Amino acid sequence: MPNEKQLSEKESLQLITDMIQKVKNSYHDKGVGPLLWGTVVAIASFVSYLQLQFNFSLPFDIWWIVMGAIIPQIILINQDAKTQKIKRHEDAALNAVWLVYAITIFGLSFFQAIVPNAAEQIMQLNGWQIIKHEINNSKPDEVIKPFTPSFYSMYILIYGFPTLVTGIVKKFWPMTIGAIIAYILFMVSCFTETKYDFLLGAVAAIACWFIPGIILQTKYQKQKRANV
């Protein structure tokens, strides 16, 4: 680009448009994060459904694969930060939204791990317990731990939140649609058994992240080929 070339008004406007377009074309999300999360959450949800449906249990908690996915996610974020030559205005806001989402999911898991035992202790201190009684007396009564019915619905509801924000801010309609599907599935899950909630959760993960991730990856590959 020549040093001090004076431009006509038309050329100036064209130059501004070209440069803004160059910035737009220079950034393409690879979609690896959404693909990763969509895959692990869908697998964990689906395996949870299978365990309840076919009455078996794995020797480990399947949700550990979601925890395990945090490590590659951190590596990906670091790699991205190293190779990224621009920072966009919305980056900080979206990172904050996903951080709040992660804290919320952690909070819900913490709630699930702590509250039943704490509630059981409180009940014991007060001298009462929860008994499961079959209405048709087909089985003897049994003492059960306190639990929140259909708790996985809360997770499905929360899956929609960062996805919708990202979809709206980035004007990326597959994520917006994915979030709307998650909200519909949340409402459906309020009326279904826990095991089916897990199945709905798997569908929500596929709609919110896996499919948008595939779309992003395809776009990225296309752009990469175009730049070669």
Next chain:
Amino acid sequence: MFKELDPILHSQLRLAVMSLLISVKEAEFTFIKEKTNSTAGNLSVQVQKLKEVGYIDVNKQFKDNYPQTTCKITAKGIEAFENYVKALQEYLKV
């Protein structure tokens, strides 16, 4: 009566730099160089001019043991750019 176009912005490379920076929070010098197809020396001179009038901030730091220069448009720069585009629109009646 047409507004006079800002002479700082009414130059090809400086306008290109400002147009890139207006749509991002900050950009590396190497990114600007690549997108404007300019030489490092020429770009440095124009970046310095934009910095002197307060249209951009230039931050020099080290990243993974390599020097890294990032540029960021200032509030004054945004205002100047908006006025420049308005003046252009008046000229072109768009």
